[in-house]
Amino acid sequence: MDDCEEHLCNNERMEKWDDMRLVLEVVRAGSLTEAAARLKVSHATLSRRIAGFEARSGRRLFDRQRSGVVPTPEGRAVAEAALRMEDAADRLDRLMAAGDHRLEGPITFTAPQLLMETHLNRICGRFLDAHPGIELTVLASNDMLNLAKREADVALRVTAKPPDTLVGQRLCPQRTGIFGRRDYVERLRSPGNRRADWIGFTWWGGVPPRCRTIWPDARLHMRFDDMVAARAAIADGLGIGRMPYFLGNATPGLVPVPELGSEDYPDVWLLTHRDLRRVDRLLTFRRFVADAMRAVRPAFVGPVDRAADAAPTDAGAASA
Structure with missing residues (x-):
């Protein structure tokens, strides 16, 4: 031929x-x-x-x-x-x-948008300061990207059970709490008040029974299909609503309503495909993110004092 x-x-x-x-x-x-x-x-x-x-x-x-x-x-x-x-x-x-052992080159990282905003942007920035040869692309999304197809190299996912094809570690458990803007929560607790405005989600049902026990005239004020928009409504003082502690703790002006209790929420995992688990730059990135996230673990499971929470974040950078 x-x-x-x-x-x-x-x-x-x-x-x-x-x-x-x-x-x-x-x-x-x-x-x-x-x-x-x-x-x-x-x-x-x-x-x-x-x-x-x-x-x-x-x-x-x-x-x-x-x-x-x-x-x-x-x-x-x-x-x-x-x-x-x-x-x-x-x-x-x-x-x-997997045969690339350089501590330089591209990394594609995917994580939920709100976690990027509250914690991961700063962590990624510190990692890049320590490793200037890395080119980091962030896909801020809740979409379950396909790591087998290299749509991303490393994924931070909120899940109860990661896929069997991925390997990694559980960074921290999570819980949700009820939050509201400080002045709104103060009005809720004023003597004789019977009403609470509930900000709900299309996937989380209506007003919790315990809320009606404390405030008998509680009503479903608004319902959202998006956590970003719901948080904005709560931060604007339109009512109280449930959100992961990491989000409520990180949002200026919001305070917890502890009398309404808390609930379990899926864990935070840091994952990669098993074929890529020993790629040096990905392994270094995963260790850095894991160390930094462990330092702020209390913010994911309960209310924290924001002034006290700032110090562990910086300490995590130093230890990483």
Whole structure:
């Protein structure tokens, strides 16, 4: 085979692999429209590519129905083969990264936005001061990014049970408490007051029974689907509401309402993929973050004095 023929053969293989990936994404998405959005191509382009692959292979890969597309047995077989190839490529990528022992280079770190705001931005800043050769990218999100696909190298996650494919450590337990703005809480406790305005969440139900026991005219004042917006409403003095202690303790002007008690909340974990656990720069980063987070652990499980809480944060930086 001459060089030209070999080049054409390689191009055909690459085109076939690209087509197989498209089939896999359509099977995952369940529709051409959703798959096209994920792939960032037009619906017409994706439909044309799938039709071309079917014509070249002589096999129908999808049944078109009014509700969407359903893979045929041949289509499912192509998707399963593409998934195996994708997993092998991801595995190779992780193994190549595992051989990098430099204390410099890129790290992609994902963590919830509110934890970045209250604690992790300062911790990451101190880490970069100590390791100026590191290029840190932060994905501040609650989305469960896929570490097997290197969407992130290290993840700080709030979870009761991390995935089996990840390794790491539990940084601290968590609890939630009831918080309100200081002047609002003072009015709540004024003699004869029977009303409390409850700021709730779409996933956390209505006014707690204990709240109605203390304030019989308590009402569900507002309900949010987002912790950032709910915290802002509570900080604006619109009512009281439940939030993780780390968040209430870190928000200026908020004070706990201890008579309403506290509840367990999922733990904080620091995780990476098992294939990357010995990459030196990731290991150094994880140890630094873990040491710093341990220093502020009391803020995650109960009310703290903010002046007293500032010192352990700095002490954690020194020990790290």
